[in-house]
Every structure is written in C-alpha cells, then in structure tokens.
Amino acid sequence: MSSAVPCQRHSFRTRLACLLGACLALSSGVLIAAGRSPPPLAQMAAPRAGDRILVIAPHPDDETLCCGGYLQQAVAAGATVGIVWMTAGDSFEIDAIVTERTLRPKGAGLEKLGVQRMVEAHAAADRLGVPRAQQYLLGFPDRDLRVLLRGPASTPLRSRYTGVSAVPYAEALHPGSAYTGAALRRNLQEVIERFAPTIVLAAAPQDRHPDHSASGALAVDLVRAASTRAKLYYWIVHGGHEWPAPRGLHRERALLPPRIARDLAWERLPLSDAQVAGKLAALGEHRTQLRVMRRFLEAFVRNDEIYAPAP
Numbered sequence: 424m425s426s427a428v429p430c431q432r433h434s435f436r437t438r439l440a441c442l443l444g445a446c447l448a449l450s451s452g453v454l455i456a457a458g459r460s461p462p463p464l465a466q467m468a469a470p471r472a473g474d475r476i477l478v479i480a481p482h483p484d485d486e487t488l489c490c491g492g493y494l495q496q497a498v499a500a501g502a503t504v505g506i507v508w509m510t511a512g513d514s515f516e517i518d519a520i521v522t523e524r525t526l527r528p529k530g531a532g533l534e535k536l537g538v539q540r541m542v543e544a545h546a547a548a549d550r551l552g553v554p555r556a557q558q559y560l561l562g563f564p565d566r567d568l569r570v571l572l573r574g575p576a577s578t579p580l581r582s583r584y585t586g587v588s589a590v591p592y593a594e595a596l597h598p599g600s601a602y603t604g605a606a607l608r609r610n611l612q613e614v615i616e617r618f619a620p621t622i623v624l625a626a627a628p629q630d631r632h633p634d635h636s637a638s639g640a641l642a643v644d645l646v647r648a649a650s651t652r653a654k655l656y657y658w659i660v661h662g663g664h665e666w667p668a669p670r671g672l673h674r675e676r677a678l679l680p681p682r683i684a685r686d687l688a689w690e691r692l693p694l695s696d697a698q699v700a701g702k703l704a705a706l707g708e709h710r711t712q713l714r715v716m717r718r719f720l721e722a723f724v725r726n727d728e729i730y731a732p733a734p
C-alpha cells in the first residue's frame with residue numbers, strides 16, 4: 424500500500440502501470456496466502472476405533488465448517504461421535520430477513536429461524552454420520568454467550584434478538600433453562616459427563632466471533648475439570664477479514680492457519696476426495712446460511728482440515 428503515494432507524482436500511464444503492479448503484487452500475496460501446495464504442518468493423528476469425539480459448535484454450521492472431514496473419518500474408523508450446539512443461531516438478522524421476507528424480524532421470527540437452522544444442522548450431522556442421539560442442542564442466546572459467561576452467573580439475560588430469557592426450543596437438552604452463565608455451564612458440563620469424550624474439538628480463544636471464543640474458553644475449563652481428561656483440539660472459523668483466502672469452493676487447495684493464531688501448533692488432517700464431497704454435501708444442508716454467505720462457507724471445503732492441540 425505504501426507504493427500508492429509515490430505513484431501519484433507520475434504521468435497517467437506510469438500511474439496506471441504502478442497501479443497494475445500493485446494489484447499484481449497484492450494478488451500474488453493472496454495466492455501465497457491461499458497456499459496452492461500443502462503447508463508444512465505436522466500431520467494430525469487420524470481418529471481411531473475407541474475414540475469418543477465431541478464437537479462443541481457455537482452455531483449450526485460450525486460443526487461442518489470446522490470438522491466435517493474429521494467426523495467422517497472418525498465414523499469410518501469406528502469411533503463414537505457427537506455434536507453439541509451452544510445456540511440455535513437465532514440472531515442472524517440478515518438471514519432472518521431473507522427467510523421471513525420482512526425488514527426487521529424479531530422475536531418469534533428469529534426463533535423460527537433457530538428452529539429452521541437446527542433442522543439444517545441435524546440434516547448436515549446425519550450426512551456426516553453423527554447419530555441423532557448424540558446431537559445435542561443447548562439453545563442459549565446467539566451472539567450473547569460471552570456476555571452471559573462474563574456477567575452475573577445467576578441473573579437471566581434477555582436475548583436482544585428473540586426477546587426471551589430462557590431456552591425456547593422444545594428439542595433442547597433443557598427447555599426452559601434460564602439464560603444465565605451458570606445454567607449454560609451446567610448444560611455443557613452435563614453433555615460432557617454424559618458423552619464422556621476422549622477428544623474434544625472446540626473453537627480457539629483466538630477465533631474472532633465472541634460466541635466462538637467464549638465457547639472455547641468454557642470448553643477448556645470444563646474439559647480440564649472433567650474426570651475424563653479428554654484431549655482438546657482447537658479449530659477456527661472466524662480467522663480475520665481475509666481468511667480463509669480465497670473465498671469460494673477450492674477443494675484442491677489446503678487450508679493455511681490464520682495469522683491471528685499463527686502461534687498455535689497447527690496440525691493438518693488430509694481428507695480423501697470422498698470426505699471432501701461428504702463435507703460439501705453436509706454444507707449443502709445449511710440452506711439459510713448458503714443463501715447469504717455461500718463463498719465464505721465454501722472456502723472451508725478444502726483437501727484438509729487444520730486443528731491445534733490446546734497448549
């Protein structure tokens with residue numbers, strides 16, 4: 424970007440050449456960042472029979488984006504797999520506008536979106552081979568997990584989006600559970616105790632979405648306190664403005680760690696063509712999300728997935 428200032432002092436032709444040069448430099452930088460060849464990361468241990476793998480997903484679709492390949496490998500290896508969704512994704516207003524065809528959906532409109540997103544999430548999890556009995560919804564307020572976990576543990580929070588102060592979803596682990604940090608903690612703890620994972624896949628604290636970083640921090644707390652002593656791996660979905668680059672479907676490419684979390688010891692899990700196709704098919708179930716951010720979502724369908732052991 425610093426070349427833009429000297430460019431302004433020259434003729435139009437020189438400035439045009441200068442601008443093109445800057446564009447080329449920028450696009451080659453993007454190509455390098457995109458990584459046409461696999462990055463030099465250590466290979467992650469493949470899941471094995473006997474493993475019990477739990478994905479902690481803040482929202483419907485995170486399970487597929489982060490871990491769709493890993494889950495398929497785990498099922499093929501004979502491992503036991505489960506997913507817990509912290510929220511039903513009921514605050515996504517742009518999406519609700521499309522779904523509800525109203526300018527400002529609130530309350531019941533957003534709850535309806537939450538129900539729809541859970542239908543999609545279950546269909547995606549089915550495709551990945553996760554049994555319904557091991558698909559858990561907690562149903563806490565989307566976009567408010569960090570506030571909830573930082574605030575007073577016993578004062579219920581009223582969702583800015585749905586307007587409710589307790590879990591409104593009949594299918595949730597505990598419908599009617601108050602929106603408090605303590606209840607959220609108890610709900611997730613119950614799933615961890617019930618499922619007894621040996622491996623947990625959770626959002627890294629560096630993930631830019633506050634629901635993600637808050638879920639990751641809670642996962643660390645609970646997994647380290649649990650008697651199971653599961654191995655915890657981090658993943659990232661919101662890794663900064665330009666990540667993952669390039670946007671869109673590039674299934675032949677590898678995923679590179681985002682700069683914001685380059686200090687983590689990332690490992691690479693290569694995926695077979697069939698697993699990549701399976702991940703894309705699972706993503707296809709998230710119709711409400713694809714309608715509004717297809718290219719971002721598809722950018723996670725690569726020939727690998729990356730995870731970092733929690734330090």
Ligand SMILES: [Zn+2]
Pocket residue numbers: 481482485632635660
């Ligand atoms: Zn999410």
